Amino acid sequence: MTAVGLMSDSRPATRPSGPPLVEIRNLLVERDGRRLLDGIDLAIAPGRIVTLIGPNGAGKSTLVKAALGLVAPSAGTVVRRPGLRIGYVPQSLAVDRTLPLTARRFMTLADVHGRRPRASEIAEALAEAGAEGLETRSFHKLSGGEAKRVMLARALLQQPDLLVLDEAAAHLDMPGQIAFYRTLRAIRDRRGCGILMVSHDLHLVMSATDHVLCLNGHVCCSGHPDDVSRDPAFLALFGPLGADALAPYHHAHDHVHDHVHGPGGCTAGCGPDEVPHDHAAVGHHHHH
């Protein structure tokens, strides 16, 4: 199985338009004297699916939190488009298991810009997330994949400009992940929203994303998944088999970056043949 080709062409059906939903420039996040993120540039345009990959501790969640405004930059800027509506799908949800809670009830508890959602909105969101038929089921007894779709439906109630998914595929088996990514792409195609997600499984996410940002504190490489999968920096980080050995791997990063990566990703071990980045793409600078 190749990394790409599980699904049809991963280029967006809708062209990115308008200013970026979120634009991060030269982001530095330091905590306890450690650089968790360094020199990160990331712009998410409407209609684009951007996926963060990287080993444990690479800073993926920190970058998501910075994009959402939950983590303050130590340096650099994070600019969200004014009035940006965000739909957030958490990795998992701690819901009191002693409370009886149907999936529909879970949905009705959502705060949609200061009001409760209407029944018609709930039905539409559940259908769009592929969670129709789960309304009367106990939320606690849903499978991981079913619960994820209900949480996605809840995020859709916000009519988000940007959908953010932390560990999008956590708790899903391979067919479940493929199906879930397909649902995300359909949502993007229909709504033209941007999607920012964190993933561990490279093979599967490759076919579902427009732009991959390979993180390890800094941006190792970035670009279209086809380009990133061939990138020496990517191969050094993940090995030729990609995500299989991802979780325990720690990248000995001894090369120096002082340049900007363009939409084509980095080439030849992060060599000098770079192109300037644009709004739809991702690059990085480094503090030296």
Ligand SMILES: Nc1ncnc2c1ncn2[C@@H]1O[C@H](COP(=O)(O)OP(=O)(O)OP(=O)(O)O)[C@@H](O)[C@H]1O
């Ligand atoms: N508030 C904080 N203060 C200090 N260190 C932190 C803080 N938040 C995260 N870290 C550290 O920053 C590093 C990056 O964490 P982060 O959760 O962003 O990584 P990740 O790529 O999402 O990892 P994983 O794949 O394991 O979820 C880790 O070493 C973590 O311990």
